[in-house]
Amino acid sequence: MQVNTALLCDAATVKGDGLLNILGGGVTVTRRDSFPSPLGLHLAMRIIARPAELSHAHKIEVLLQDEDGHQVTKVNIGVGESPPPPDVEIPPGEEISLPIAWTFPGRPMLPHPGRYSLEILIDGSHQASVPFNAVLQQPGDNPS
Numbered sequence: 001m002q003v004n005t006a007l008l009c010d011a012a013t014v015k016g017d018g019l020l021n022i023l024g025g026g027v028t029v030t031r032r033d034s035f036p037s038p039l040g041l042h043l044a045m046r047i048i049a050r051p052a053e054l055s056h057a058h059k060i061e062v063l064l065q066d067e068d069g070h071q072v073t074k075v076n077i078g079v080g081e082s083p084p085p086p087d088v089e090i091p092p093g094e095e096i097s098l099p100i101a102w103t104f105p106g107r108p109m110l111p112h113p114g115r116y117s118l119e120i121l122i123d124g125s126h127q128a129s130v131p132f133n134a135v136l137q138q139p140g141d142n143p144s
Helices: 051-055
Strands: 002-014 020-025 029-032 042-049 058-066 071-079 096-103 114-122 125-136
Parallel strands (some): 029 125
Antiparallel strands (some): 002 020, 058 114, 114 125
16 A cells, blocks of 8 residues: 555545545645644545555554644544445455545644645555645734
């Protein structure tokens, strides 16, 4: 399994046909009136897996950390055993797309302005980093 796409966005959902609906995707800067402030963003991911990899459960970890590497929060997303439906034929060597639209539970707080990153691991192996900046909104700035 590997992360094919990972980005921060204003909102994300997974449609019934397995497609990601992303609103305001590719956030790299988030402006806040004050700190600490809720993260208030969603994570859209697309994971690619081979059919054999879906025969057992996997552990996806998402770590939110600041520029000094201090962990702000950690979320575990379980991907259970989910073989393809029997009526779906998957050609040998073909990969399966697993879309994930994630809203962080508990509204994690960004403790201060600065650089942050979401570090994504699957079964303990680092797969992707999603960096972003949190800045103090100045008068006249467009909020995001």
